Amino acid sequence: MRKPLVAALFALVITGAGVAPAVAAPAPAAASTSTSVTAVKADTKAAAPTLRAVSLAGTVALSNCSGSVIRFPNSADSDPALVLSNGHCLETGFPAPGEVIVDQASSRTFGLLNSAGTRVATLRAGKVAYSTMTDTDVTIYQLTSTYTTIKNSYGISALTVQDTHPTVGTAITVASGYWKRLYNCSIDGFAYRLKEGDWTWKDSIRYTSACNTIGGTSGSPVIDQATGKVVAVNNTGNEDGETCTVNNPCEVDASGNVTIHPGINYAEETYQIPACFTTGNKLNLSASGCTLPKP
Secondary structure: OOOOHHHHHHHHHHHOOOOOOOOOOOOOOHHHHOOOOEEOOOOHHHOOOOOOOOOOOOEEEOOOOEEEEEEOOOOOOOOEEEEEEOHHHOOOOOOOOOOEEEEEEOOOEEEEEOOOOOEEEEEEEEEEEEEEOOEOOEEEEEEEEEHHHHHHHHOOOOEEEOOOOOOOOOEEEEEEOOOOEEEEEEEEEEEEEEEEOOEEEEEEEEEOOOOOOOOOOOOOEEEEOOOOOEEEEEEEEOOOOOOOEOOEOEEEOOOOOEEOOOOOEEEEEOOOOHHHEEHHHEEOOOOOOOOOOOO
């Protein structure tokens, strides 16, 4: 999660695609002015005639990460729009283990992209609605714009967050607004616990090897190619083959057995988030069915 951007760029030069984990890129997002989109070769297991082509429409570029404009199944067009990214992408620094941040003032800006990866607008946050790196790795910003305003002004619709658990074998796309790049692969499995440094995440998605995400892709939406819905948020990968260290997460099963998958990357599921947002896209951690960690 702390790999410098220069190292990620070096990995790109040396290997073409790179094997660095999906970590935040601390340098300014100068790459966000580019309009090109690179589609990484899809995992052959994911190919199916019913799958749709996923684009960059609705993704955003942060100063150091990726993200997306999201809505929930019960969100209204008149609601303030939300942006999803990682907890470790929070502008005030990594939340500590056990820390949960709610309703924190923020004026962070986001570059909104269209399907071609062209930056069409700058969106602004009014607050951090929710952020944590406990059990999951997520930050949700509330914007000063509504979904209607964004749609009418820029022709961009928010991505809908799926409210059911994803399944093994699902063809997915990791859509990075920071790099304007798409990674296509499949869900290889789920880690009962994923431990990295001081943080532990529950029920994380493990990708097949084709999603070789790099620094700056942190916070990218993971999109189900069959439905177009967000099923997870991209966040890390085992870079050096170490065990349970920063940038080298390990998997821990229910019996406490530890395994590592060098070069493999991960995401945190998002199906549990919609239950925690009620009418008006308001966060309610006491709502029925809400299992997100509380302050």
